[in-house]
Amino acid sequence: MPALRELQSAFLRAMFGPDEPELLEAIAGDGLLPAARLQIYRHHVLTSLTDVLQATFPVVCRLVDERFFRYAADAYIRQYPPAAPCLFEYGAHLPAFLAAFPPCRHLEYLADVARLEWAMNTALHAEVCASLDPAELGGLAPHDVAQLTFQFDPSVTLLDSPWPIDQIWRVHQTDEEMHAPVDLNAGGVSLEIRRWEDDVGFRRLDPAMYAFRTTLATGHPLAMAAEAALAVSQEFDCVAALHELLTDGVVIGCTR
Amino acid sequence: MVHMSTNAKLGVGIGLRAPHVVQVLATRPAIGWLEVHAENYMGEGAPLAALERLRADYPVSVHGVGLSLGSAEALNNRHLSRLQRLITRLEPALVSEHLSWSIAGGIYLNHLLPLPYTEETLAIVAQHVTHTQEVLQCRLFIENPSSYLRFAHSAIPEPEFLGELVRRTGCGLLCDVNNIYVSCCNLGGDPVAYLDALPARAVGEIHLAGYAVNDADGQAILIDDHGAPVSDAVWALYGHALARFGPVPTLIEWDTNIPELAVLCAEAHTAERCMQRAEEAGYAGVA
Numbered sequence: 001m002p003a004l005r006e007l008q009s010a011f012l013r014a015m016f017g018p019d020e021p022e023l024l025e026a027i028a029g030d031g032l033l034p035a036a037r038l039q040i041y042r043h044h045v046l047t048s049l050t051d052v053l054q055a056t057f058p059v060v061c062r063l064v065d066e067r068f069f070r071y072a073a074d075a076y077i078r079q080y081p082p083a084a085p086c087l088f089e090y091g092a093h094l095p096a097f098l099a100a101f102p103p104c105r106h107l108e109y110l111a112d113v114a115r116l117e118w119a120m121n122t123a124l125h126a127e128v129c130a131s132l133d134p135a136e137l138g139g140l141a142p143h144d145v146a147q148l149t150f151q152f153d154p155s156v157t158l159l160d161s162p163w164p165i166d167q168i169w170r171v172h173q174t175d176e177e178m179h180a181p182v183d184l185n186a187g188g189v190s191l192e193i194r195r196w197e198d199d200v201g202f203r204r205l206d207p208a209m210y211a212f213r214t215t216l217a218t219g220h221p222l223a224m225a226a227e228a229a230l231a232v233s234q235e236f237d238c239v240a241a242l243h244e245l246l247t248d249g250v251v252i253g254c255t256r
Numbered sequence: 257m258v259h260m261s262t263n264a265k266l267g268v269g270i271g272l273r274a275p276h277v278v279q280v281l282a283t284r285p286a287i288g289w290l291e292v293h294a295e296n297y298m299g300e301g302a303p304l305a306a307l308e309r310l311r312a313d314y315p316v317s318v319h320g321v322g323l324s325l326g327s328a329e330a331l332n333n334r335h336l337s338r339l340q341r342l343i344t345r346l347e348p349a350l351v352s353e354h355l356s357w358s359i360a361g362g363i364y365l366n367h368l369l370p371l372p373y374t375e376e377t378l379a380i381v382a383q384h385v386t387h388t389q390e391v392l393q394c395r396l397f398i399e400n401p402s403s404y405l406r407f408a409h410s411a412i413p414e415p416e417f418l419g420e421l422v423r424r425t426g427c428g429l430l431c432d433v434n435n436i437y438v439s440c441c442n443l444g445g446d447p448v449a450y451l452d453a454l455p456a457r458a459v460g461e462i463h464l465a466g467y468a469v470n471d472a473d474g475q476a477i478l479i480d481d482h483g484a485p486v487s488d489a490v491w492a493l494y495g496h497a498l499a500r501f502g503p504v505p506t507l508i509e510w511d512t513n514i515p516e517l518a519v520l521c522a523e524a525h526t527a528e529r530c531m532q533r534a535e536e537a538g539y540a541g542v543a
Contacts, residue, residue: 001372009360009361028407033473040470048366082363085295085323085358086335123301
């Protein structure tokens with residue numbers, strides 16, 4: 001009789017691999033083949049984790065159809081089984097996995113749509129934080145303002161893509177067979193995904209604003225963010241961008 | 257700390273699932289209490305905020321599915337502390353987990369997997385239950401699993417295993433009547449005898465749900481999918497359970513093919529009528 005630790009290791013291997021004779025011997029048949037009993041558990045483990053991924057990535061699933069999604073999910077689950085019981089946190093590697101998964105590599109926008117859905121999932125479960133009070137920055141000398149760094153709200157993801165992934169996401173909000181066509185050559189997008197009040201959503205940022213906010217979000221000071229934005233567009237209005245940063249709820253803290 | 261004295265008045269509750277949250281918030285249906293899966297509320301944001309609003313109007317029960325009390329390896333401490341934080345925040349009327357395992361080698365299998373009922377397993381589960389109760393500072397109610405296999409070296413019948421766990425740890429029992437029926441059909445066994453073998457005073461919660469019937473190599477296997485109304489056979493067993501355990505807080509669970517909220521509430525009212533009938537009959541089985 002196997003010790004519990006060995007039994008559970010063998011059971012774990014059997015969920016993602018073939019039956020092992022020692023494990024089958026440990027299972028009472030009770031009128032059914034032990035392998036058939038084990039298969040009930042294997043089926044549930046794989047299908048329930050696939051359901052979790054489908055719930056987190058519904059648009060990806062619609063883009064490739066459900067059968068293909070479940071096939072890809074099965075391969076993903078075997079490569080990246082969950083490491084913790086909170087399954088709203090499961091699926092972080094799916095975008096990179098899809099980008100490299102040979103059967104869907106021709107759908108170049110798919111991984112970026114998956115990144116968008118993962119960012120929305122992250123925003124939904126992120127901690128609720130109070131926004132920075134702009135009054136905290138009163139009376140700073142210009143040099144100090146230039147050196148400010150900001151802490152972004154944990155719900156925020158900044159994401160760019162060479163594909164119009166926001167349009168793709170919007171027209172695939174239902175299971176309808178005939179979706180409105182998306183012009184894949186319409187150009188790329190830079191998106192800010194976050195929580196607004198109780199709702200999770202996203203909006204487009206123009207490329208200069210995207211450079212400004214991504215530079216700040218990676219911990220760099222305001223002066224460097226302004227330089228990055230001006231390098232994208234000479235028209236960039238740094239004062240207006242700072243005002244918007246401090247009033248639209250995207251930052252929760254700053255360091256002088 | 258969980259206050260058990262008030263639990264007798266809880267009556268019948270429903271498992272709160274995501275598709276119903278908005279409607280429950282808006283209509284506040286006449287339901288005794290709500291039970292949630294702990295793991296769905298360990299993030300921050302809208303789900304937890306909605307639950308905190310509901311908590312003002314309904315007693316809440318926290319039902320863990322991921323602690324893996326039956327794992328041979330140590331408990332996941334990060335998960336246990338997240339559970340502790342949730343319980344501190346919600347102050348639930350009941351806290352429960354399962355007699356099962358789902359983690360091996362640090363991998364979470366998202367299923368309540370079967371245990372061999374041996375002295376080794378009993379010692380491991382008792383140690384994990386004791387540790388969990390110490391960390392959470394409350395009595396844990398342990399649910400009997402639904403099973404599709406048993407291990408040939410299992411030496412202790414499941415209800416006796418649960419009784420010994422109660423004796424060693426002081427935990428309570430969550431008696432899932434549907435699971436008893438499903439396991440007895442799948443593995444052989446008399447569900448009434450199973451109920452009679454449980455230590456009645458330890459039972460602090462009852463679960464009811466529906467099952468599916470699948471074919472496995474030509475043999476019918478009952479799958480505990482929580483995707484159908486409670487079956488007639490399980491309602492009959494529930495009557496027996498009430499007679500033996502008294503008016504124990506009872507929960508209707510529905511997790512797949514989730515119906516309209518009204519369907520769940522109707523099932524809850526059926527359970528309430530069973531409780532009233534048992535009360536009129538005087539709970540013959542309660543010493």
